[in-house]
Amino acid sequence: MTAADGPPTPAAGDLGDGAMGNGTIAARLTELADLLEIADANPFRVRAYRSAARTFKGLPKPAAELLIAGTPLTSLKGVGKDLAANVATLLQTGTFDSLEQARDAIPPGVRTMLRLPGLGPKKVGAIFRDLGVDTLEGLEAAIADGSLAGLPGFGKKTGETVLKNLALVREGIARSLLARSLPIAESLADAVRAAAGTTACEPVGSVRRRRETVGDVDLSAASTDPPAAVEAFCTHPLVVEIVERTERTARVRLTVDPGRPTDAELVVNAPAAWGAGLILGTGSKMHVAALRDWLSAADLTLGDDGLRRDGALVDSRTEEAVYAAAGVAFIPPELREGGNGVLRVADLERGGGLPELIAQGDLKGDLHMHTTASDGAGTIREMAAAAKERGLSYIAITDHSKRVTMANGLDADRLRAHWRAIDAANVTTRGVRILKGIECDILEDATLDLPDDVLADADWVVAVLHYGLGQPREQIMKRLTTALESPHVDCIGHPSGRLIGKRPGADIDWDAFLDRAASTGTLLEINAAPERLDLSAEYARAAADRGIPIVINTDAHAPSAVGAATWGVYQARRAGLTADAVANTRDWPAMKALLKRD
DNA sequence: GCCGTTTTCGGCCCGACTGTTTTCAGTCG
Numbered sequence A: 001m002t003a004a005d006g007p008p009t010p011a012a013g014d015l016g017d018g019a020m021g022n023g024t025i026a027a028r029l030t031e032l033a034d035l036l037e038i039a040d041a042n043p044f045r046v047r048a049y050r051s052a053a054r055t056f057k058g059l060p061k062p063a064a065e066l067l068i069a070g071t072p073l074t075s076l077k078g079v080g081k082d083l084a085a086n087v088a089t090l091l092q093t094g095t096f097d098s099l100e101q102a103r104d105a106i107p108p109g110v111r112t113m114l115r116l117p118g119l120g121p122k123k124v125g126a127i128f129r130d131l132g133v134d135t136l137e138g139l140e141a142a143i144a145d146g147s148l149a150g151l152p153g154f155g156k157k158t159g160e161t162v163l164k165n166l167a168l169v170r171e172g173i174a175r176s177l178l179a180r181s182l183p184i185a186e187s188l189a190d191a192v193r194a195a196a197g198t199t200a201c202e203p204v205g206s207v208r209r210r211r212e213t214v215g216d217v218d219l220s221a222a223s224t225d226p227p228a229a230v231e232a233f234c235t236h237p238l239v240v241e242i243v244e245r246t247e248r249t250a251r252v253r254l255t256v257d258p259g260r261p262t263d264a265e266l267v268v269n270a271p272a273a274w275g276a277g278l279i280l281g282t283g284s285k286m287h288v289a290a291l292r293d294w295l296s297a298a299d300l301t302l303g304d305d306g307l308r309r310d311g312a313l314v315d316s317r318t319e320e321a322v323y324a325a326a327g328v329a330f331i332p333p334e335l336r337e338g339g340n341g342v343l344r345v346a347d348l349e350r351g352g353g354l355p356e357l358i359a360q361g362d363l364k365g366d367l368h369m370h371t372t373a374s375d376g377a378g379t380i381r382e383m384a385a386a387a388k389e390r391g392l393s394y395i396a397i398t399d400h401s402k403r404v405t406m407a408n409g410l411d412a413d414r415l416r417a418h419w420r421a422i423d424a425a426n427v428t429t430r431g432v433r434i435l436k437g438i439e440c441d442i443l444e445d446a447t448l449d450l451p452d453d454v455l456a457d458a459d460w461v462v463a464v465l466h467y468g469l470g471q472p473r474e475q476i477m478k479r480l481t482t483a484l485e486s487p488h489v490d491c492i493g494h495p496s497g498r499l500i501g502k503r504p505g506a507d508i509d510w511d512a513f514l515d516r517a518a519s520t521g522t523l524l525e526i527n528a529a530p531e532r533l534d535l536s537a538e539y540a541r542a543a544a545d546r547g548i549p550i551v552i553n554t555d556a557h558a559p560s561a562v563g564a565a566t567w568g569v570y571q572a573r574r575a576g577l578t579a580d581a582v583a584n585t586r587d588w589p590a591m592k593a594l595l596k597r598d
Numbered sequence B: 001g002c003c004g005t006t007t008t009c010g011g012c013c014c015g016a017c018t019g020t021t022t023t024c025a026g027t028c029g
Helices: A022-038 A043-057 A063-068 A081-093 A097-105 A108-115 A121-131 A136-144 A156-174 A178-193 A226-234 A271-282 A285-297 A319-326 A341-345 A380-389 A412-428 A473-485 A510-520 A537-545 A566-574 A588-592
Strands: A198-204 A217-223 A239-245 A249-257 A260-269 A301-303 A306-309 A312-314 A394-397 A433-441 A460-464 A523-527 A550-553
Touching: A022 A043, A022 A081, A022 A097, A022 A108, A022 A121, A043 A081, A063 A081, A081 A097, A108 A121, A108 A136, A108 A156, A121 A136, A136 A156, A178 A198, A178 A217, A178 A226, A178 A260, A178 A566, A198 A226, A198 A271, A217 A226, A217 A271, A226 A239, A226 A249, A226 A260, A260 A271, A271 A285, A271 A301, A271 A306, A271 A319, A285 A301, A285 A319, A285 A341, A306 A319, A380 A394, A380 A412, A412 A433, A473 A510, A510 A523, A510 A537, A523 A537, A523 A566, A537 A550, A537 A566, A550 A566
Parallel strands: A217 A260, A394 A433, A433 A460, A523 A550
Antiparallel strands: A198 A217, A239 A249, A249 A260, A301 A306, A306 A312
């Protein structure tokens, strides 16, 4: 399903050069739709803004380029005179009148409440208008003193659900998705790299470890002229406030999304200590502490002025040199989460070393994507062409099954017709094999959304939970077991159904689930959508340990997203997966041999 | 607010579930 209301993911052209990207346009339109809906505006006006947001998000080219090329925005689907004018103003000035009016009418904290599962715009509107509550804290108080339950349409359960999810939502506000933070960090790093005397600059901290979410954005640099690097950092266009600044460090506040400030920090070291500074900046704290133990066994101390023995500088120009001095192989940043364990595996004296992790570019297929037949923006042929451009040799078209009515899910007849269209596309498509697939819902009553004889004719079936994620563990397990035991289900997609910072996943008995996946020969997906990353690294590791082949898929809803599995590959690396552990690093015949249907 | 006209308003993706009710509005996807 689409996640049109997620935080904007800044695209490459969205930072630094001043032009607002389609992601940000979509975010502003969605913001206005939310505010209007809370204010109880005409629902069709709200829908117009939402549908326009989807249109802009799915555009192959930045809207600003269209305008420059003289293409009127009114030529876009769902964009009329008013919306075109608003977006043009947005591009020129960073905002537009009706957005500002709506922001004046509804405090930012009110929109935040929409992130809570169970609270929609109508309820949030009632909370704001009838109780005057406009923060999460105020909401918590209103539950405690019983005033929330006193509102018409509210009861005991509403408050309970809110309290259950409050911590998750608060964390979602405090921390950004990696997909949002990494481009910001790279843009800042580019500015520092361009400064005189800078020899290197990298994003460090949780960004470099590719954590799912990121608090502050940290950078490490090496330079012969630290003040120049600090100056370049502080004058980046995203910086709105310099919180703290020294000769070789700076802490700044950025504005990317109003109401959600992000802090960024730069530390500049001498080029001779680049590797040492990079390790300290990257962390994690536990990893650095464990590494220091290993170094101290060799009478070495690690500081951001370099690696030293008896005060004398030891080679610490690179991370490799520092790890070598500790007697261990280089440890990729994604594996620096824990303490001593990874260092023991990497112990060179015992002939240790780490397996080579899967890399961006290793994937040969993408087996979860949508077309215009359900809620995607591209046709079968467009998705195939995009896959070819990305260097993939096969894709599976997996539109929604009929239960997902809002996404125009397919029943058996429409699905079979869709598959005939895929057959036809395969005849004329060179270089990419298009597989006949389906994203089949596992219904609340633990049956599959399509009959067996239909599923049997698919090349590839991804079964998923979309609805009833809050069911008790027993029923969730019954549903997953149905899917795992079906001879026609090849893979479970986004197994938990979580949305990071928004919605907890289903209550799964993971040991039982993974054991059953292994015994039935069912593959498991790492869904690469930044707000899903589902399986998590923890369970992807546990799955791989059981020999379950992992599949990394994009869940693309537009041609531009086909094969863009960046975040999923990072997640797999954090799970310590090699290319071999991931099924779709193989070509299709080899991958097909892994399926239970073969 | 958009669209599509039998040109200027009336219709605009939907089905199931949940928690609130006592017949249904709001939420979800």
